[in-house]
Amino acid sequence: MIKPEEITWVKPPTFGLMDQIYLPAIISGLGTTLGHFAKTVFGGPQAKVTQYFPEERPELPANYRGVHRLNRDEEGRVKCVACYMCSTACPAHCIDIVAAPSPWPDREKYPEVFVIDELRCIYCGMCEQACPVDAIELTSLFDLTGLSREEMIFNKEKLLSVFDQTVAMGKDPVRTKAGRLSVASEPAGDGLTDSSSVQS
Amino acid sequence: MVVEFSLIVTLATIIVLMACLNGLVAYLTLFERKISAYVQDRVGPNRAFFGIVQPIADGIKFLLKEDVIPAHVDKFFYLLAPAIALGTAFLAIAVVPFGSTLPPPALVDHRPGSTTFGKMVFPSVTLELEEVLQADRKFSQDSKTPSYEEKLKKYNATFQCVVSPGVDIGFVFVFAVGSLAVYGIILGGWSSNNKYSLLGSLRSSAQLISYEIPMGLSVLGVAVAAGSLNMERIIHHQVENGWNFIFQPLAMILFATAIFAECNRLPFDLPEAEQELVGGYHTEYSAMKFALFFLGEYTHMITTSFLIVTLFFGGWHLPFLTSPDQTGLFAILIKVGITCGKMLAFIFFYMMIRWTILRFRFDQLMNLAWKVMLPLSLLSFLALAGLTHFRPLGNLTPWVMPPISLGLLLGAGLLGLILPKSPTRSHVPNLGHGSGGIGPVCQTNQARLEKVEF
Amino acid sequence: MATVYINDKAVDIGDKRLNLVQVAELAGVTIPHYCYHPALSVVASCRMCLVELGEKTPDGSVQMQPRVVPACQTPAKDGAVVQTATSKSKTAQGQTLEALLLNHPLDCPVCDKAGECKLQDYSYQFGFAESRMVDEKNTPPNKPDLGPNINLFTDRCIMCSRCVRFTREISGTSELHIVNRGTHSEIDVFPGDPLNNKLATNVVDLCPVGALASKDFLYSHRVWNLKTVDSVCPGCSTGCSIHIDANKDVVYRLRPRENPLAQGYFMCDDGRLGYHYANSKNRLSAPKIRSGQEWKETGWKEIVSGIDNDLRAVAAVNPKGVLGVLSPFLTVEEGFLLAQYLKSLSKDARLALGPIPVTGEDDNYPKTRNGQPAKVQFTIRQEKCPNRKGIEAILQHFEGKIVHLRDSLQGEKAEAVFLTGGYPPSTQSWLEPNLAKGISKTPLIINQDLFENAVAGQSKYLLPAAAFAEKEGTFVNHAGLAQGIKRICSGPRKGRTDGQVYLDLLGRKGLLHAFSLHKEIASAVPCFAPLLTMGPQGVNLEKGS
């Protein structure tokens, strides 16, 4: 509950005479635009915010939502357990998974096919939030191009290679929960006993 | 035929003017992009020799792009629309002076006993013309001043920086042709068979028609002051008496505002508001046809800028630098330079305004035209007409106009404060259902619903 | 007259013998339960249904019992007062759930039951949010080979014993047992005696959690992506009520739908797993017309007018030469439309009933291991088609008698045959060689089937038929129970449902809406009159007569 004393009521500003006749407001507005204009024209290079993109590459924050990656576990296997949570959460319906019994004894299910249509994706990051094992993440790679639609449909191998690439570049995205993985994706015994977030 | 018509000179002027205009438009796009960039702390186009070749590259791209004609359009009108838009824009510039001009000589009636004695006449009957000319010749001999025919000869021998010199309907022609441009927009929007285009063109027609009225009314004062619609004469009047914007500031402001609307420039760019209408009437146009619309729009901008310079800012005149007597090549160049400089300054103003003021809502736009600008321009014109007729302060009379303008402006502002507001959106009932709200109709909504009368 | 008070709401149960779970249902109150199932005996082993119970004494005061009781095991009697939402019952429910979850692996992300799991639902509604378990969980190994169609994820089991009771009471085959004790109890089979009876996969539906899984459906889709319609299993003339679960025109599974008028609660594995042909790539996918030795795909417009012209030409010369073969896989509506069309060509056009596939004997359950005869609970019928009775009624109306294809081929020589199929590939030999030979002599064969059949090579027109998930209509089962089937898949892209083709042939405009035809059918064929009152459980056509 917000207490009444914490609330500040904001009223829409009322018009005075000067606002009514527009012109003073326009002139003061022109002052702003002209100021910026002058600053940019005469202020030298540091006054401009432009980055010269292909030559200068921006340092994007680690929580930027760019191309997806599929994470690998310690043994290099795909971490995804094919639960379809991401594809269920995805508002753009761009994730397509085919699950299969996993070839490894320590899990039951794995994605035989995992496809993201990067053209259809709206980069909302819902998939990342939905994943119970932190297997899917959005990286800060943003300059994604392709010459055909097919090229932009990323399959499992491609998504895993994005993982390898970002790891090699040292550009891991920020993890959920302030840098910690969610419970389910941490090694057994690590997260299960000490955390109260284990559901009953 | 008062003014002699020389085909070669006219053709040459037209060709040079058109070429310059097209080049100018191309570079205005660069100008616009650069200015936008600077206002926003960016650098703007900077490839291809610091952007200098950019417009040419754009032009080549327009020419080489696939010329898509969507299957659902009305082909004939679809193709006609950009041609009309551009054609009318080019036509309008025919009477706008872009540099040195002289006023065409006036034929004054010196026939003794005539009712129009001492006034300018335009005899249409040859017999009458002969009589008047004869009287004029006699008068010139008597007073040792050059006769009308001599003046006319001199006028015809000087080069006038206007495609068709001596047009007495002057800026009425510009308005007439300029309002034809709405046909280009309407046809473009309607023939595109696309709802955004149609909405854009409908907005456009409403807007253009509404703003033509305050625009026409605001410049009537100029015509009254100069005693003519002829633009060369209006410039001459300002050379002799001082620039119109000093004496009719309100008219100038109204005219400038109307121009913004006529050119579909922000804050009045509703016909092509990208955020609302995709691209408005030219949504379905691509490649060169789109370029034609674009060209038309920028040409319109140039024409109107020339117009406001001519009507309110003395045309080629700059105090202490130019005078009507200078007719040499150098003087012509200087005068062209001055006119174009003023025009460009105004275009710069256009572009700065674009980044200064937000787009009006359509009802605000209409309110401004009909409830503010129309009465203001009428009142200001009435005041001016009265002053011109009665001349209460003799030679100082024109100086009465600026305080009246200020008064009118303040009065309008005060009225705006006093008059009850028209209902705003917060009064629209929230019905609590449909896509607008979540959940059931709550108490407050119910209460509010009961207060609203339908 | 007995009145029971559920959460202060009075429910009049008459003289029915109900338990408290059922009474609560009548009152619109859910008492959570795992081990109780209306078709199985009551064991009260899960303790999920604990409620507070009391009694209204004649003087009007209420006497509550000091302890909670399992609702499933408590018969409702007059004056009983049940409280399901008091803190006592709530604590009991929460604690039961906590206990059930002690060893549960909580692997919902990889569990096929997730989304329709009772453990999830009840945990959400009645459970505690936290677990106090600090020890390591039991992780007994999975048993992927419990049966040919069944997988057991041992650690997810909550020991409700529904599955065990099913194999003992319904199938009677008694394969499943509980082995070990206490928290180490597991479901298992004896070595060499896998869970392979013909009703086995019902335990997957019975299992309230994801412990028992169908290998057929395993990991193939998440249940919340599936769309469901009510339908009828076309596998045999029992006509089990089912749900078809499909997504994007692919059938993923069939589930039994509770229907006391039809089969009860269950369905057999033959029917349950026998839907795959509907998804087959080998199905006829587009109408084809033969010119010489070549097949040519054409649009339906040409096909329909071609068939119409050809049939009319034959009917004009030799009305008795037109023979329509109505397959028992057609719905009542389709049969009606086709018969109407052929009879509209000529009164003398002949109609015949397609072959009735029969396999073995009627298979009754429960089986009696110990030789005791038991009350039959479920029958898998030998007649492997869903709508013999319906088509027979149509034939009776239009022909005055039921003629089998076999007989009509021996009669007058047919000049044109309209052959309808729709038989699943398990009955692919439906057109026996001698029948096929008889038909193939006909110059004009219009052949409508799911797959290429024995006379496909001799047909002039080859039309794709619609599978049961792709059409709507009515099937009449062995006992005369008419039930509706509904469409959930769109079938081959260039295909058209059988009924639509007949509608087009009749020259009637618009799309087929089978159930709107009922009025017309009922007035034409009086024995179908009860169709007008058909509800979701169907209506018996033979009851009245």
Ligand code: SF4
């Ligand atoms: S980022 Fe959003 S749109 Fe893209 S795949 Fe994930 S959930 Fe879907």
Ligand code: SF4
């Ligand atoms: S949510 Fe995570 S684990 Fe589940 S399918 Fe998506 S990526 Fe795989």
Ligand code: SF4
């Ligand atoms: S496997 Fe399922 S049905 Fe059988 S006892 Fe366990 S939870 Fe109950």
Ligand code: FES
């Ligand atoms: S349902 Fe009553 S004890 Fe299981």
